[in-house]
Amino acid sequence: MFRRLTRPISASAKREERIFYLFILPWLIGLVVFSAGPVLGMLGLSFTDWRISLDDLQFIGLDNYAKLFADPIFWTSVGNTLYIVVGRVVFGVSFALLLAVLLNQKVPGIAFFRAVYYLPTVTAGVAVALVWIWIFNPRLGILNYSLKQIGITGPPWIFSKDWVKPSLILMSMFSVGPIMIILLAGLQGVPKELYESAAIDGAGNWKKFTNVTLPMLSPVLFFVIIISVVSSFQNFTEIRVMTEGGPGESSNVMIWYLWENAFIFLQLGIAAAVAWIMFVVLMVLTGAQFWVGRRWVYYEADSG
Amino acid sequence: MTTRKPKESVSWRKSIKGRRAIGYILTFALLVPLGIAFVLPFIVMVSTALKPLNQVFAFPPRLIPETVQWENFADGWYGYGYVNFTTCTWNSLKITVNNIIGNLVSCTLAAYAFARLKARGKNFFFALVLATMLLPNEALVVPQYVLFNRFGWLDTHLPLMVPPWFGWPFFIFLLRQFFLTIPEELVDAAKIDGAGHARILLQIFIPLSKPALATLAIFAFIGNWNNFFGPLLYLRTPDVQTLPVCLVQYQGAYGNTDWHLMMAVATIAVIPVLLIFIFGQRYFVEGIATSGVKG
Numbered sequence: 001m002f003r004r005l006t007r008p009i010s011a012s013a014k015r016e017e018r019i020f021y022l023f024i025l026p027w028l029i030g031l032v033v034f035s036a037g038p039v040l041g042m043l044g045l046s047f048t049d050w051r052i053s054l055d056d057l058q059f060i061g062l063d064n065y066a067k068l069f070a071d072p073i074f075w076t077s078v079g080n081t082l083y084i085v086v087g088r089v090v091f092g093v094s095f096a097l098l099l100a101v102l103l104n105q106k107v108p109g110i111a112f113f114r115a116v117y118y119l120p121t122v123t124a125g126v127a128v129a130l131v132w133i134w135i136f137n138p139r140l141g142i143l144n145y146s147l148k149q150i151g152i153t154g155p156p157w158i159f160s161k162d163w164v165k166p167s168l169i170l171m172s173m174f175s176v177g178p179i180m181i182i183l184l185a186g187l188q189g190v191p192k193e194l195y196e197s198a199a200i201d202g203a204g205n206w207k208k209f210t211n212v213t214l215p216m217l218s219p220v221l222f223f224v225i226i227i228s229v230v231s232s233f234q235n236f237t238e239i240r241v242m243t244e245g246g247p248g249e250s251s252n253v254m255i256w257y258l259w260e261n262a263f264i265f266l267q268l269g270i271a272a273a274v275a276w277i278m279f280v281v282l283m284v285l286t287g288a289q290f291w292v293g294r295r296w297v298y299y300e301a302d303s304g
Numbered sequence: 305m306t307t308r309k310p311k312e313s314v315s316w317r318k319s320i321k322g323r324r325a326i327g328y329i330l331t332f333a334l335l336v337p338l339g340i341a342f343v344l345p346f347i348v349m350v351s352t353a354l355k356p357l358n359q360v361f362a363f364p365p366r367l368i369p370e371t372v373q374w375e376n377f378a379d380g381w382y383g384y385g386y387v388n389f390t391t392c393t394w395n396s397l398k399i400t401v402n403n404i405i406g407n408l409v410s411c412t413l414a415a416y417a418f419a420r421l422k423a424r425g426k427n428f429f430f431a432l433v434l435a436t437m438l439l440p441n442e443a444l445v446v447p448q449y450v451l452f453n454r455f456g457w458l459d460t461h462l463p464l465m466v467p468p469w470f471g472w473p474f475f476i477f478l479l480r481q482f483f484l485t486i487p488e489e490l491v492d493a494a495k496i497d498g499a500g501h502a503r504i505l506l507q508i509f510i511p512l513s514k515p516a517l518a519t520l521a522i523f524a525f526i527g528n529w530n531n532f533f534g535p536l537l538y539l540r541t542p543d544v545q546t547l548p549v550c551l552v553q554y555q556g557a558y559g560n561t562d563w564h565l566m567m568a569v570a571t572i573a574v575i576p577v578l579l580i581f582i583f584g585q586r587y588f589v590e591g592i593a594t595s596g597v598k599g
Binding site: 013016017019020021023024026027028029030031033034035037038039041042045099102105107113115116117118119120122123124125126127128130131132134135139140141142145174226227230231233234236237240241255258262263268271272275278279282283285286287289290 | 327328331332334335338339341342343344345346348349352361363364365367410411413414416417418421422423424426429432433434435436437438439440442443444445446447448449450451467469470471473476501526529530532533536537548549551552555563566567570571573574577578580581582585588
């Protein structure tokens with residue numbers, strides 16, 4: 001009998017299953033129509049000579065990828081993206097960790113400081129990017145003026161090829177709010193007993209930090225690094241508002257390269273190839289996050 | 305009996321009280337300057353917004369304007385021929401409110417299903433939620449553009465206002481985590497009373513999840529209000545533009561920008577976000593902490 005082969009399911013369980021699929025249906029439709037469909041379409045289009053119209057597409061195999069890899073500006077944009085990714089991970093994450101450690105101190109008024117430190121993150125957008133153009137102004141800006149007061153001649157910041165990427169990294173350090181809060185929550189999750197036993201073993205503050213805090217924090221740190229890498233790929237607003245990839249190509253990052261090819265040069269096939277590469281990189285990063293953090297993630301999720 | 309007094313030679317610096325005081329001082333020595341640095345961009349923005357143009361370019365730069373020119377706000381708002389800030393603000397508000405509601409409705413349904421319903425295939429679909437959680441929309445923008453072009457949606461608000469009704473993996477994940485914390489006994493009791501899933505969701509889960517829902521609403525508000533990429537991509541004519549795009553149009557040719565007026569409008573654009581943040585701060589911080597520590 002067939003009934004033996006399929007797991008017996010009661011009527012109420014069947015109804016529950018129907019409700020489950022009914023409830024996830026909007027998300028599922030969205031996934032197919034707005035994400036999965038486009039991703040597959042993008043893969044297909046990256047093999048065509050797509051310019052503007054979709055009507056007479058020629059299949060050109062890997063030509064777009066070949067053209068892309070032969071374009072020195074593409075490699076410049078990859079290099080710039082890597083530069084910013086590394087800068088944001090090294091400086092942004094350590095700065096966020098410093099802020100989290102500060103906010104973890106038991107001093108009065110800490111909630112106020114937490115809010116202040118988070119503030120630039122929520123307002124990150126066109127309005128604040130415009131302010132930063134002004135802050136970075138080499139002659140009249142507040143940044144170089146302040147540096148001058150302590151005897152330093154400031155660099156030309158976003159207006160020079162050498163300084164534009166460090167400037168963007170510096171600016172991004174003002175919006176480390178989310179990773180700061182995640183690290184703070186991580187710090188507060190370190191069991192107190194560990195510090196107590198470390199103190200009994202005679203460990204000082206620095207020893208406690210390197211031998212207790214950092215190891216206990218490592219999964220959170222890993223997650224935070226992944227987030228900052230992913231968000232480094234999204235820095236479109238600053239580039240569009242502040243530098244447009246310049247001076248020269250010195251702040252041309254992958255998302256800007258994609259934008260220029262898609263919507264300015266109308267080389268949509270090439271843009272699709274870039275987008276596909278970005279997609280693969282981001283999926284690999286997400287995969288790495290869950291692979292490394294799996295035990296920790298599910299443990300917390302089950303108990304949570 | 306010997307009650308030994310602490311030796312006088314133990315210096316104040318090493319005593320517990322002294323250590324704590326030094327700790328306080330060191331902490332504040334870092335907290336305060338950093339705090340000032342974090343609000344400095346706003347001070348620059350507001351002070352530029354209040355200056356007459358000739359003082360904007362004055363050297364040395366002054367944070368407190370010599371003369372306050374309040375009319376910059378009105379001039380900035382109305383003074384730029386083809387940019388209509390009233391229309392842009394209205395468009396931003398309309399899109400933002402729609403997207404908050406859409407996200408909350410669609411994500412609540414999916415989160416409830418993932419948290420509380422049993423079904424074959426559930427783990428597979430939840431894995432898909434996790435896999436797409438970190439994927440930024442920017443990576444999908446080229447094919448989405450083609451799709452919305454096919455739908456005839458370009459230069460309308462539909463590409464911005466329809467997708468939020470179809471869930472957002474990050475929000476689904478956060479809400480599911482929250483729903484898992486609601487005690488099973490409440491659900492069982494409701495089931496005994498004959499409540500269906502729709503009623504359990506409406507009468508138990510939603511009232512108990514107000515903080516989580518508030519968090520998501522704040523996230524959605526800020527994300528949509530600041531959204532620049534989408535509007536820039538899908539909208540062309542001035543009548544449909546949103547606030548961030550309007551602000552960029554204020555940037556004249558290089559060097560010709562009316563900085564004082566632009567900063568005045570930028571200040572106005574930031575105020576709603578500031579207010580939401582100040583009043584919703586508690587939810588906000590908790591929401592992010594949950595997202596990080598629990599996954």
